Amino acid sequence: MVIGLNHYLILAALLFTIGVVGVLTRRNVLIIMMSVELMLNSANLTLIAFSHYLLNAVGQVFVFFSMTVAAAEVGIGLAIIVTIFRNTESLDIAKLNLLKN
């Protein structure tokens, strides 16, 4: 069996789904952030697979920028998490209900 585009797409879809499960079910804000990273990476995998099988390098350039944005996002996100922890003494998103009602 030769590995084709489909295998990569299905694998990326599965990994993305695991990330979605993590975001929707966990309450620890750090693990939610990690699940978001997982989703970003599976999208990157899709882009690189398409780039490989379509012989187009632009997909890889796109992944390069996506990684840059992910690095910026993690920096800001972790700073926000530190601020949340300082204000609520916890990482539980259920405690973040300041804007409720």
Added chain:
Amino acid sequence: MQTIIFALLALVSLFSAIMVVTRKNPVFSILYLVLTFFCFAGFYVMLGATFLAAIQILVYAGAIMVLFLFVVMMLNLREPEELEGKNTLWQTMGAVVAIGFGLLVLAFLGRSPGAGVPNFQPGEEAYVMGGAKALGKLLFTEFVFPFEIAGVLLLAAVIGAVALAKRKRV
């Protein structure tokens, strides 16, 4: 040979991704996420994106995960068990929605194999394309403006992170 490596990497990456979202202690989640990112780097090498594989290990498995680990150590959490209470309704509903989403994507992929892309195997040129030389040429000619903007974005992120995390003097 390629099939075996792909199957192995796929199994390890799926396993460690599941471990990331199920561990109670964030430290274990982070370590499993590093394993997942190494698997992703392996896929990138298999797809000929050698430069991005190196960046993946340096930036993701190296810098970003160390940042996560640093934050976990800095926050000095007490027993992680107390954070996860009983499963609430929205958590169960979230899991159902997420798995439904996954089934939907898989059904779509099964319906249109490869999203209309002919399932051919690229030759040697696909492996030259992802090297540092070819990608660098593309980045500094056609995509030089987005490249500079990415630099400005990183600068803004650095300033924003410092401004957010700085302890306010009251």
